Amino acid sequence: MTAIRTDDLRKSYGDVAALAGLSLSIDSGELYGLLGPNGAGKTTAMEVLTGQIVADSGSATVLGVDPEIDPLGVRERVGILPEKESPPSFSTPREYFQFVGAVRGMADDAVDARTETWADRLSFTEKLDTLSTDLSRGQQQKTMIAGAFLHEPEVVFIDEPLANLDPIVQERVKRFLRRYREAGNTVVVSTHNVEVAAELCSRVGIVNAGELVAEVEPAELGADETLLDAFVENVDAGEEWERDE
Numbered sequence: 001m002t003a004i005r006t007d008d009l010r011k012s013y014g015d016v017a018a019l020a021g022l023s024l025s026i027d028s029g030e031l032y033g034l035l036g037p038n039g040a041g042k043t044t045a046m047e048v049l050t051g052q053i054v055a056d057s058g059s060a061t062v063l064g065v066d067p068e069i070d071p072l073g074v075r076e077r078v079g080i081l082p083e084k085e086s087p088p089s090f091s092t093p094r095e096y097f098q099f100v101g102a103v104r105g106m107a108d109d110a111v112d113a114r115t116e117t118w119a120d121r122l123s124f125t126e127k128l129d130t131l132s133t134d135l136s137r138g139q140q141q142k143t144m145i146a147g148a149f150l151h152e153p154e155v156v157f158i159d160e161p162l163a164n165l166d167p168i169v170q171e172r173v174k175r176f177l178r179r180y181r182e183a184g185n186t187v188v189v190s191t192h193n194v195e196v197a198a199e200l201c202s203r204v205g206i207v208n209a210g211e212l213v214a215e216v217e218p219a220e221l222g223a224d225e226t227l228l229d230a231f232v233e234n235v236d237a238g239e240e241w242e243r244d245e
C-alpha cells in the first residue's frame with residue numbers, strides 16, 4: 001500500500017527552486033531515505049508532506065490525506081523530527097513528553113511508561129528532570145527523537161536523526177528504526193550522510209536540485225557498487241570531485 005506520494009511538487013523561494021517537480025512513491029513498511037546534497041530540497045519536501053508549508057504546485061498525500069487541505073489531519077497520523085528544532089529551553093524532557101502526549105491525546109500512564117522506555121533506550125534517564133537549556137546538543141536530540149515516536153505513529157519523518165549522537169546511541173537509534181519498520185510502520189529519513197542511508201534504508205531516493213534523480217535499494221547493490229558511487233554519478237559532483245581524487 002502506498003503510504004506517501006508526491007506528484008510533480010514545486011516550491012520556489014524567489015528564484016531558488018527548492019522543489020522542481022519532485023515525484024515520489026513510498027510504500028507502507030519502508031524505511032525510505034531521502035539522500036541529497038546540501039540544499040537539494042529534502043527538508044522542503046518533508047515540510048510540504050507534514051503540512052508545515054504549502055507547495056506552489058503539484059500534489060502530495062500522506063496515508064491518503066492531502067497535507068495542504070488537511071494539515072492537522074496529517075499531523076494526527078505522523079511523527080516529525082525536524083532538522084533545526086530543539087525542545088523548549090525552559091522545560092525538562094519529562095515536561096516536553098507530557099506536552100507531546102497531551103497534544104497527541106495519550107493517557108498519562110502511557111506517557112510515563114514511554115518516557116521511561118525512551119530514557120532507558122537512549123541513556124538519558126538522569127537528565128529527564130534537567131532544563132533543556134542545560135542539556136548538551138546530543139541530549140536535546142535524544143529528547144526530540146523520543147518526542148517524534150512517543151505516540152507510535154504509523155508514519156514518521158525524521159531529518160538527520162543521528163546528528164550530534166555518540167556512536168553507541170546512533171547504533172541504538174538505528175536498531176530501533178529497523179524494528180519500527182519491521183512492525184509495519186513507515187519511516188522517511190532525510191540525510192546527506194551516504195553511510196547512514198546505505199546502512200539503514202530499505203530504499204534510497206537521491207534528490208538533487210529539487211528532483212528525484214535516482215532510486216537505489218542498498219541491499220541490492222553488487223559487490224563493486226556503492227551508494228556513494230550512485231550519489232556522485234547522480235548529483236553531478238563535477239570536476240571539483242575529480243580534482244580531489
Ligand SMILES: Nc1ncnc2c1ncn2[C@@H]1O[C@H](COP(=O)(O)OP(=O)(O)OP(=O)(O)O)[C@@H](O)[C@H]1O
Pocket residue numbers: 013016017018036037038039040041042043044045083191192
Ligand atoms: N524559507 C526559505 N527561504 C528561502 N530559501 C529557502 C527557504 N527554505 C529553503 N530555501 C532554499 O531552498 C533550497 C532547498 O533547501 P532545503 O532546506 O530543502 O535543502 P536540504 O536538502 O534539506 O539541505 P540540507 O541538507 O543542507 O539541510 C536551498 O537552496 C535553500 O536555501
